[in-house]
Amino acid sequence: MNSTALKQEIQQMLDELSPEVLPELVDFLEFLRFKASRQTPGRRVKEAIRLYRAGEISLGRAAELAGMNYFLFEELLSKQSISAMEPEVTDKAGQAAQWKIANEVLA
Amino acid sequence: MKSSLESGHRAVLLDANVLSRLARVRQADVLPKVFPGRCYLAPAIYHEIEAGVEVGAEYLEEVIALVGQERLRVLGIDEEDRDYIASLPRRLGLGEAEGIALCRRLDMVFVTHDRKAANFCDRAGVRCLHFRTLVDALQKQGLLTSKQARQALE
Numbered sequence: 720m721n722s723t724a725l726k727q728e729i730q731q732m733l734d735e736l737s738p739e740v741l742p743e744l745v746d747f748l749e750f751l752r753f754k755a756s757r758q759t760p761g762r763r764v765k766e767a768i769r770l771y772r773a774g775e776i777s778l779g780r781a782a783e784l785a786g787m788n789y790f791l792f793e794e795l796l797s798k799q800s801i802s803a804m805e806p807e808v809t810d811k812a813g814q815a816a817q818w819k820i821a822n823e824v825l826a
Numbered sequence: 827m828k829s830s831l832e833s834g835h836r837a838v839l840l841d842a843n844v845l846s847r848l849a850r851v852r853q854a855d856v857l858p859k860v861f862p863g864r865c866y867l868a869p870a871i872y873h874e875i876e877a878g879v880e881v882g883a884e885y886l887e888e889v890i891a892l893v894g895q896e897r898l899r900v901l902g903i904d905e906e907d908r909d910y911i912a913s914l915p916r917r918l919g920l921g922e923a924e925g926i927a928l929c930r931r932l933d934m935v936f937v938t939h940d941r942k943a944a945n946f947c948d949r950a951g952v953r954c955l956h957f958r959t960l961v962d963a964l965q966k967q968g969l970l971t972s973k974q975a976r977q978a979l980e
Contacts, residue, residue: 746916777942778843779919789842789921790878790886797980803843806944806956817959824836824935824955825860825963 753784760786768796774804837864839901839925841938842871844957845889846878847978854888856969858897865898866934868924872900901928917942926952 736744753766767785770776776784782792796803808814838861845867848854858865867875872893879886892898903911907927914923922943929936929952936947939957947954961978964970970978 743913743915750916774941776917777919777922777940779922779940780917780942781919783919788878788881788883789874789919790846790883791881793843793846794883803939804941805939805958806941806954808956817956818963820935820953820955821959821963824838825967 750784764795767792768799768801771796771804772801778804835864837861837866837932837934838937838955839866839868839929839934840871840898841925841936841940841943841957842874842921843939844937844960845871845875846883846886847939847957849885849888851974851977852885852888853970853974853978854892855897856964858892860964860967860969866928867893867898867900868921868928869900869902870919870924871921874921901932903927904931906931915946918946922946926950929953 753763764785764787767776767781770784771778771781778793779789782789785792787795808817840857845854845857848856875886875889879890889898893900903924907924910927910930911920911923914926918926922938922940925936925938926943926947928934929947930950935953935955936943937955937957937960938944938947944954944956946952958979961970961975965972965975
């Protein structure tokens with residue numbers, strides 16, 4: 720299939736999509752743009768770390784964007800003394816909820 | 827697999843960071859001890875563990891062994907899970923997305939040390955136990971020393 724035919728096919732598919740799915744599609748296209756960019760592997764890793772530290776993406780997503788195995792990426796963060804973006808509990812109610820779950824599963 | 831509620835015990839699904847942090851302090855086997863017969867992994871997380879061992883993360887061999895002994899079990903995802911995963915924001919990795927989808931369908935608790943995944947669980951109505959709370963609980967029960975707990979959280 721040549722590029723013109725491919726574009727027409729994609730256009731037809733887009734026309735058939737409901738508006739509700741478009742935000743998700745845009746999100747996915749941003750990801751594709753990231754993957755297709757001409758960044759060097761080193762820059763991809765740096766960008767993945769930046770997004771992770773900014774709280775934009777999870778550790779798993781960051782490893783995917785960096786093109787690295789999850790655990791090697793985790794080790795890389797550790798070597799660079801980058802703390803894990805761990806879940807936050809800011810109030811007593813949240814802490815109590817956490818202990819309630821812990822007591823349920825550990826019972 | 828029956829849902830957690832059907833079986834009468836709430837099962838847990840472990841995020842990759844939980845396994846790696848306990849495996850690094852050689853304490854991954856504490857998980858099937860405290861969650862006997864109800865300790866699960868998502869398939870993408872297990873594949874990543876296998877790949878991790880191949881590229882040198884030898885500490886994960888303990889997790890592979892636990893799966894081989896069926897003390898940790900790898901779940902499969904179904905069509906409902908796939909549809910749900912496809913609807914999730916692209917801010918999560920595949921392993922986290924599969925884990926949350928499985929917890930949603932099977933009424934399990936997702937255990938994680940990842941803020942983004944935990945926040946998403948809250949929004950999606952999936953019960954989530956933070957790794958720090960689990961470590962504190964294990965330490966209180968005498969299953970982890972204070973040194974192991976500190977190292978696991980570092």
